[in-house]
Amino acid sequence: MPETSELRRMDLISQNDAERLKLVLDVTSDGIFDWLIPENEIFLSPALKESWGLNENIGGQASIDYWKSRIHQDHRDMVFSQLQKHLDGKGPFNVDYLFLTKLGAYRWFNSRSIVIFNDRGKPLRMVCSVHDIDNHKKAEELIRNLTHQLIKSQEIERRKISWELHDRVAQDLSEATIECELLMKNHLLPLEIRQHISTISEMLLTTLMVVRDLSYELKPPGLEKLDLVGTLHEYCRQFSEKYGINVTFRFGEINELRLSLDMKINLYRLIQEGLNNVRKHANASHATIKLISSSGTISLLIKDNGVGFNLKKQEARSANGTNMGLKNMSERVRLLQGKMDIQSAPGKGTKILIEIPYSKG
Numbered sequence: 435m436p437e438t439s440e441l442r443r444m445d446l447i448s449q450n451d452a453e454r455l456k457l458v459l460d461v462t463s464d465g466i467f468d469w470l471i472p473e474n475e476i477f478l479s480p481a482l483k484e485s486w487g488l489n490e491n492i493g494g495q496a497s498i499d500y501w502k503s504r505i506h507q508d509h510r511d512m513v514f515s516q517l518q519k520h521l522d523g524k525g526p527f528n529v530d531y532l533f534l535t536k537l538g539a540y541r542w543f544n545s546r547s548i549v550i551f552n553d554r555g556k557p558l559r560m561v562c563s564v565h566d567i568d569n570h571k572k573a574e575e576l577i578r579n580l581t582h583q584l585i586k587s588q589e590i591e592r593r594k595i596s597w598e599l600h601d602r603v604a605q606d607l608s609e610a611t612i613e614c615e616l617l618m619k620n621h622l623l624p625l626e627i628r629q630h631i632s633t634i635s636e637m638l639l640t641t642l643m644v645v646r647d648l649s650y651e652l653k654p655p656g657l658e659k660l661d662l663v664g665t666l667h668e669y670c671r672q673f674s675e676k677y678g679i680n681v682t683f684r685f686g687e688i689n690e691l692r693l694s695l696d697m698k699i700n701l702y703r704l705i706q707e708g709l710n711n712v713r714k715h716a717n718a719s720h721a722t723i724k725l726i727s728s729s730g731t732i733s734l735l736i737k738d739n740g741v742g743f744n745l746k747k748q749e750a751r752s753a754n755g756t757n758m759g760l761k762n763m764s765e766r767v768r769l770l771q772g773k774m775d776i777q778s779a780p781g782k783g784t785k786i787l788i789e790i791p792y793s794k795g
C-alpha cells in the first residue's frame with residue numbers, strides 16, 4: 435500500500451501527464467483522440483475536431499459511435515474487430531479505412547493506438563492517432579495501375595518477339611540447315627568445302643535450338659489454353675531435363691480456382707524467375723515448387739538446396755546494380771497485393787515464400 439506522500443506524488447504525476455497530453459493535443463496538427471474507456475469519454479485534438487467537422491457542428495458529438503458511424507460500411511467491421519482484439523490485449527491496432535469527411539466525401543485514413551490497461555488487464559484508456567493518408571493511397575493506386583500496365587505491355591511485347599523468333603527466325607534457320615544438308619550431299623563440291631558447310635550446319639542447328647528455347651521462355655505456350663498446372667508440370671520437366679536439376683512440383687486446389695490469364699501469367703513468371711535463379715546461381719541438385727490455394731490465399735514456395743546467398747549484401751548490391759529478377763518478382767507480388775519473403779544464407783539454400791490473396795468472386 436503506498437504511503438500518503440507517495441499517493442500525492444502519483445497524483446501530481448498523473449496531473450502533469452494529463453496537462454502534457456492536453457498541450458500535445460492542442461498544438462499537434464495530427465488527428466489524435468484520447469478515449470477514457472470506462473467513462474466512455476473522448477477528447478479530440480483540435481485538428482481532429484476540424485477534420486471530423488465538429489467545429490462547424492455538422493450534427494454530431496465527439497464519441498466512438500460518431501467515429502464508427504462515419505467509417506465506410508465496408509470497413510466498419512474490420513476496424514472494430516481489430517479494435518476489439520486490441521482492447522483484449524491480443525494485438526496492435528493499425529488500420530487503413532475510408533472515412534466520411536465533413537465535405538461529404540470518403541477519404542482514406544490510418545489509425546494506430548496505444549492502450550493503457552489496469553493490473554487486471556482491463557483497458558482504461560486509449561490514445562489513437564488518425565492520419566489522412568488519402569493522397570498516399572491514391573499515389574499507391576496510381577503506381578499499381580502503371581505497374582500493371584507496364585507488366586501487361588511487357589507480356590504483349592514478349593509474345594510479339596516470341597512469335598517473330600518462332601515463325602520467322604527459327605523458320606529461316608531451319609531452311610538454311612536444309613540448304614546446308616543439300617550442299618553437303620553435293621559431291622561436285624570439294625570435300626573441304628563440304629566439311630566447312632557441315633560445321634556451319636551444326637552451328638545453325640545449335641542456334642535454332644537456342645532460338646526455340648528463347649521463344650518458349652518468352653511465351654509459355656499452354657497458358658492461353660488455360661492450363662496453369664499442366665504448363666508448369668511441363669516447364670519443370672523440361673527444366674530438370676535440360677539443366678540436370680531435379681525439380682519437384684506439387685500443387686493443391688489450384689485447378690479448382692478459375693484464375694484469370696493475368697494471374698496465371700504472373701504465377702508462371704514468378705516460378706520462371708525463381709527457377710532461372712536456381713539454374714544461374716544456386717548450384718543446386720534439387721528444387722521444389724509448391725503452389726497451393728487455401729482459405730482465400732495462393733501460396734507459392736520456391737526452394738532449392740543450393741549455395742544460398744547473403745540477403746543483406748545482395749540488397750545493398752542490387753540497390754545500384756542491374757539485377758532485376760528478385761526486384762521484378764517482388765514488384766509483381768506487390769501488384770497482386772501479396773507478400774514475398776526470402777530466406778537464404780550461404781550454404782543453406784534459398785527459400786522464397788509468396789502469399790497472394792485471392793477471392794473467387
Ligand SMILES: Nc1ncnc2c1ncn2[C@@H]1O[C@H](COP(=O)(O)OP(=O)(O)OP(=O)(O)O)[C@@H](O)[C@H]1O
Nearest residue numbers: 711712715716742743748756757758759760761784
Ligand atoms: N536461388 C538462389 N541461389 C543463390 N543465389 C541466388 C539465388 N537467387 C538469387 N541469388 C542471388 O541474388 C542475386 C540477385 O538475383 P536477381 O534475380 O535479382 O538478379 P540476377 O539473377 O543476378 O540477374 P537477372 O535476374 O536480372 O538476370 C543473384 O545475383 C544471386 O547472387
Ligand SMILES: [Mg+2]
Nearest residue numbers: 710711759760
Ligand atoms: Mg535472376
